């Protein structure tokens with residue numbers, strides 16, 4: 001297994017992995033265009049695990065100079081429980097540390113929290129909330145450009 005940075009040619013494989021894992025609810029956030037945008041974002045860390053040249057898992061995180069957050073981790077179902085998720089988390093934490101991050105948080109699901117606890121993360125009281133109608137907010141805002 002090899003960990004490397006995201007390449008444009010990974011998109012098809014990564015979308016497939018998300019679909020198989022039921023993580024493709026928001027194509028605007030996780031789809032091909034979004035992946036390419038993340039790859040171009042300096043605050044983002046976007047790593048891919050490949051086995052025999054084929055992407056089999058990936059991780060995305062962001063560090064804004066203060067907080068570091070892992071916001072997506074996905075391993076192809078055929079490759080789970082082989083240490084790939086664990087290796088991706090270690091790799092992203094290493095990169096975040098080198099960028100100056102003092103800690104790292106992760107947005108996780110109830111089904112995967114056991115994995116994160118094994119990786120040394122602890123539960124907090126934080127919850128993720130979501131609002132999708134940014135266009136409406138923007139139209140009503142005095143800040144609108």
Ligand SMILES: CC(C)(COP(=O)(O)OP(=O)(O)OC[C@H]1O[C@@H](n2cnc3c(N)ncnc32)[C@H](O)[C@@H]1OP(=O)(O)O)[C@@H](O)C(=O)NCCC(=O)NCCS
Nearest residue numbers: 021073074075080081082083084085086111112114115118
């Ligand atoms: C959760 C996920 C990323 C784990 O990746 P993985 O490559 O299967 O995990 P690893 O093989 O590195 O597992 C590391 C350890 O965590 C354990 N583990 C893996 N998945 C687990 C889970 N869902 N719950 C509890 N423990 C889990 C493994 O048994 C292993 O334990 P060990 O060190 O005692 O042997 C992967 O199963 C996945 O992509 N799931 C679907 C999407 C998802 O839930 N993503 C995370 C939400 S952001």
